Amino acid sequence: MSAILPPSERLWWKQPIAGQEWAWIGIAFVWAMIMFVMMVYWHINGKQNLSNEVYKTTTEMFQAKTDAFVKENTIRTETEQQIPVAKANANNEAFLLARLWSWYPILELEAGKTYKIHLSSVDYNHGFSLQPTNINIQVIPGYEHVVKMTPTKAGTYAIVCNEFCGIGHHSMLGRIYVK
Amino acid sequence: MATTYRTCPRTGLQFDLDADKLMRWNAVAGVLWLLVGGITALLVILTRWPAIKLLPADQFYLILTAHGIDMLILWIIFFEMAVLYFASSTLLRCRLATPKLAWVQFWLMVVGGIMTNVAIFQGESSVMFTSYVPMQAAPHFYLGIILFAVGALIGCGVFFGTLVVAKREKTYTGSIPLVTFGAMTAAIIAVFTIASGAAILIPTFAWSMGWIKEIDAQLYRMVWWALGHSSQQINVAAHVSIWYLVAAVAFGAKPLSEKVSRFAFLLYILFLQLASAHHLLSDPGMSAEWKVLNTSYFMYFAVLASMIHGFTVPGAIEAAQRKKGFTNGLFEWLRKAPWGNPVFSGMFISLVGFGFIGGISGVVLGTEQINMLMHNTFYVPGHFHATVVVGTTLAFMAITYLLVPTLFKREMMFPKLCQIQPYLYGLSMIVLSLVMMGAGTLGVSRRHWDMAFSGAPFQYEWPGAAYLMMGLTGIFGVIAVIGGGLWIFLVVWSLLFGKKLDGGATHDKPVPIPDQSAAAAASGTGSEEHVSVPGTVVLAMTLLVCFVLYYFVNWKYLSEVWGLS
Numbered sequence: 001m002s003a004i005l006p007p008s009e010r011l012w013w014k015q016p017i018a019g020q021e022w023a024w025i026g027i028a029f030v031w032a033m034i035m036f037v038m039m040v041y042w043h044i045n046g047k048q049n050l051s052n053e054v055y056k057t058t059t060e061m062f063q064a065k066t067d068a069f070v071k072e073n074t075i076r077t078e079t080e081q082q083i084p085v086a087k088a089n090a091n092n093e094a095f096l097l098a099r100l101w102s103w104y105p106i107l108e109l110e111a112g113k114t115y116k117i118h119l120s121s122v123d124y125n126h127g128f129s130l131q132p133t134n135i136n137i138q139v140i141p142g143y144e145h146v147v148k149m150t151p152t153k154a155g156t157y158a159i160v161c162n163e164f165c166g167i168g169h170h171s172m173l174g175r176i177y178v179k
Numbered sequence: 180m181a182t183t184y185r186t187c188p189r190t191g192l193q194f195d196l197d198a199d200k201l202m203r204w205n206a207v208a209g210v211l212w213l214l215v216g217g218i219t220a221l222l223v224i225l226t227r228w229p230a231i232k233l234l235p236a237d238q239f240y241l242i243l244t245a246h247g248i249d250m251l252i253l254w255i256i257f258f259e260m261a262v263l264y265f266a267s268s269t270l271l272r273c274r275l276a277t278p279k280l281a282w283v284q285f286w287l288m289v290v291g292g293i294m295t296n297v298a299i300f301q302g303e304s305s306v307m308f309t310s311y312v313p314m315q316a317a318p319h320f321y322l323g324i325i326l327f328a329v330g331a332l333i334g335c336g337v338f339f340g341t342l343v344v345a346k347r348e349k350t351y352t353g354s355i356p357l358v359t360f361g362a363m364t365a366a367i368i369a370v371f372t373i374a375s376g377a378a379i380l381i382p383t384f385a386w387s388m389g390w391i392k393e394i395d396a397q398l399y400r401m402v403w404w405a406l407g408h409s410s411q412q413i414n415v416a417a418h419v420s421i422w423y424l425v426a427a428v429a430f431g432a433k434p435l436s437e438k439v440s441r442f443a444f445l446l447y448i449l450f451l452q453l454a455s456a457h458h459l460l461s462d463p464g465m466s467a468e469w470k471v472l473n474t475s476y477f478m479y480f481a482v483l484a485s486m487i488h489g490f491t492v493p494g495a496i497e498a499a500q501r502k503k504g505f506t507n508g509l510f511e512w513l514r515k516a517p518w519g520n521p522v523f524s525g526m527f528i529s530l531v532g533f534g535f536i537g538g539i540s541g542v543v544l545g546t547e548q549i550n551m552l553m554h555n556t557f558y559v560p561g562h563f564h565a566t567v568v569v570g571t572t573l574a575f576m577a578i579t580y581l582l583v584p585t586l587f588k589r590e591m592m593f594p595k596l597c598q599i600q601p602y603l604y605g606l607s608m609i610v611l612s613l614v615m616m617g618a619g620t621l622g623v624s625r626r627h628w629d630m631a632f633s634g635a636p637f638q639y640e641w642p643g644a645a646y647l648m649m650g651l652t653g654i655f656g657v658i659a660v661i662g663g664g665l666w667i668f669l670v671v672w673s674l675l676f677g678k679k680l681d682g683g684a685t686h687d688k689p690v691p692i693p694d695q696s697a698a699a700a701a702s703g704t705g706s707e708e709h710v711s712v713p714g715t716v717v718l719a720m721t722l723l724v725c726f727v728l729y730y731f732v733n734w735k736y737l738s739e740v741w742g743l744s
Contacts, residue, residue: 012441020711020716024490024719048551127624129556133741134556136550137461138461139463140462142395152741169627170629175637
């Protein structure tokens with residue numbers, strides 16, 4: 001196999017393929033196809049698919065819509081900062097705004113009901129990370145993402161920001177109550 | 180053109196003296212950046228370790244930005260430039276095309292790297308490796324990366340030029356060696372990567388200067404990841420090439436079938452760069468159809484390529500060992516492998532860690548719906564420390580044990596320490612990746628200074644297991660830093676004080692490669708005769724079983740979260 005002697009077969013595309021390699025390629029290919037089908041299957045029969053409903057927006061527009069929503073649907077305020085706690089409106093829609101460094105407002109939902117949560121940011125990228133159930137969605141300024149969510153269990157949930165958004169990132173903690 | 184070649188008396192490798200010097204300087208620059216990256220790694224680890232929490236928030240984010248840039252870009256790409264020059268000039272016994280331009284590559288990358296680091300350490304550019312707009316860094320943060328990328332592009336050009344020179348001057352016959360072929364795929368992907376980087380970083384630089392008013396935040400993420408993920412494909416192509424190189428040098432191994440291995444490299448070019456879509460699976464701006472298409476059709480063909488290499492590399496080693504007579508049972512070939520040789524042990528840990536930990540976690544993370552369980556959690560850095568660190572960095576470390584004597588003409592000092600270094604570094608990094616992924620599975624965020632959320636209006640208490648995982652991350656992170664530091668120490672010490680070795684005779688023309696040498700093994704082409712490789716089949720099937728189980732376990736987890744539609 002020395003390079004001073006002409007190799008037996010000089011051109012790689014003319015060389016034969018071993019049977020065991022063919023078998024492995026076949027298995028790996030079938031597995032890739034199964035993984036492909038799983039994603040499509042989950043869109044048909046799974047209950048956890050990220051919504052495709054998205055609108056281009058501006059930070060001003062989204063701020064105004066959220067303010068209007070909060071004004072109409074606030075049921076009480078909490079903590080020293082008087083953070084409003086809002087219920088979903090009559091159409092089961094709610095707004096959740098991400099900003100430096102808070103989630104606004106606090107939402108109060110009911111288990112088993114399906115809500116349309118309008119999600120956007122008015123400054124940087126933020127990360128919606130719902131804990132402890134562990135759902136993670138990117139929140140991008142200029143895009144209003146309408147995510148349909150169905151809470152399964154009553155409890156107090158935290159929204160951690162998991163996209164780096166500056167020095168106060170670690171203090172950006174929101175809340176969702178599920179009754 | 181007057182060129183001088185040196186033939187290494189130990190390996191038979193022939194070095195064009197221009198390329199020789201360029202490889203040494205690029206490799207050394209890479210190692211120095213690894214040192215900076217390693218120090219920042221230690222500071223990051225000691226801050227995320229909840230019991231220690233070393234740095235204040237502003238310094239933590241600054242250091243984390245530096246860690247990402249210095250490791251993922253500066254260390255790896257400097258070393259890759261050395262790999263490209265080696266795979267072209269040395270393996271083809273050919274002069275390096277335009278060595279003067281190659282020095283422009285080197286100095287642009289040096290200047291760019293320093294400029295970006297200056298921007299970061301001035302404190303106004305703590306925007307992370309990804310620098311998502313509208314968060315803004317100082318203009319010289321972007322400009323440094325742009326200069327560095329132009330340098331890397333020139334390096335790729337020199338590589339392609341050298342292939343042309345070798346072809347024209349007929350320094351080889353038939354096909355180029357597999358290792359050179361793999362390096363060529365890396366260089367082609369690099370050109371695509373740098374073009375994408377230019378498409379996003381030049382406008383971002385203009386925006387930071389105030390020349391452009393706005394950059395769409397979603398568009399930035401999409402184009403940026405064509406840079407951010409594709410650059411990892413360069414790494415994969417480069418370290419898989421090094422796996423084949425080590426298999427050839429340490430065992431005289433030939434690929435089972437040249438056609439399969441090369442076709443798998445081609446799949447990387449055709450499909451892997453499109454897998455950048457899997458960074459956007461939980462983003463609002465793309466439809467589900469787009470996500471499924473890009474993560475299945477495109478990504479799975481690239482995954483197929485890695486699964487093929489994961490079979491053919493150990494398969495080639497098994498075939499070579501069986502020919503030498505290690506034919507008992509399924510695994511005598513592996514048991515009797517040179518486990519005390521860090522070139523081999525490092526390469527094999529890289530292979531297994533990349534496949535079992537990095538590969539499986541990457542595909543699961545890249546599944547459209549499952550991504551919502553892990554997006555931006557600590558799982559993500561857990562995954563890519565298994566791919567980029569165990570896979571790429573460890574492979575580069577392993578090949579360096581070969582390069583120090585042959586390229587730098589120094590004997591490695593402290594051979595006992597050299598023997599344990601790949602185990603110390605590789606195994607601790609594998610455990611580190613696993614516990615990071617464990618913390619991420621429990622929801623812990625990446626790029627986050629404080630698990631206790633100090634200053635927040637509410638409290639959220641992570642499960643105790645999450646704190647345990649983060650504590651283990653601290654412990655194994657520190658061990659990994661020690662393992663990496665040990666490698667830097669061994670290499671630098673050997674370069675400075677190691678016994679000087681004979682550089683070999685010089686000629687003004689390439690001379691025939693001595694038969695039975697490492698050089699002959701690395702630069703030959705041709706497949707192994709079809710030897711049965713049952714041990715490799717068992718290893719591959721084990722991988723598949725782990726893969727299938729872990730994949731479906733995650734669907735089970737997903738089915739338990741809130742309904743989303």
